Amino acid sequence: DTAVSQTPKYLVTQMGNDKSIKCEQNLGHDTMYWYKQDSKKFLKIMFSYNNKELIINETVPNRFSPKSPDKAHLNLHINSLELGDSAVYFCASSQWAGGSSYEQYFGPGTRLTVT
């Protein structure tokens, strides 16, 4: 009955490879997010999807592409991986209604290591 789940939990890959991280939420939320937490532990938002539409792209390289097949899923595809992409990636979801603020629920994270 996990609310927000991510797969895989750990991902080790070589530079130049293409990889995907999957996220699913069973909370019925209509907004999903991807965050990156680097080695200094700063947590930064990367993308947000509301009803399958991208509504934030915080200066993320275009090697990163979020894909949302439906509002319960937001996958993160990364092309041509670089050493600097090594980080923990968190998926989150929330309900959104214009003019109202709702808390975000986070997944357990995916630790990506690029060698």
Add this chain to the structure above:
Amino acid sequence: DAKTTQPPSMDCAEGRAANLPCNHSTISGNEYVYWYRQIHSQGPQYIIHGLKNNETNEMASLIITEDRKSSTLILPHATLRDTAVYYCIVRSDYNNNDMRFGAGTRLTVKP
């Protein structure tokens, strides 16, 4: 960039109240104060949020000053499992996505 200032670390004795301060002197009228925590590299966990009034739930209490320029998160009876990094975030009511994490406060609860 984060709009809040928090002490980098605090200690608290187990069973005592933990009071975590946050300064948000540039907060605007439509911005809420949110608190999240992150326990040892797990995903951040929502704790509480408020606009003007003090708030309480099963996890914590949030005290917001009258001028809204600062707030305090109170964990009434801290346990060892409350050891975590606590983030104070101000966020607009009209922009659900504008949640920017700062460095937070690393709270260590000691036996």
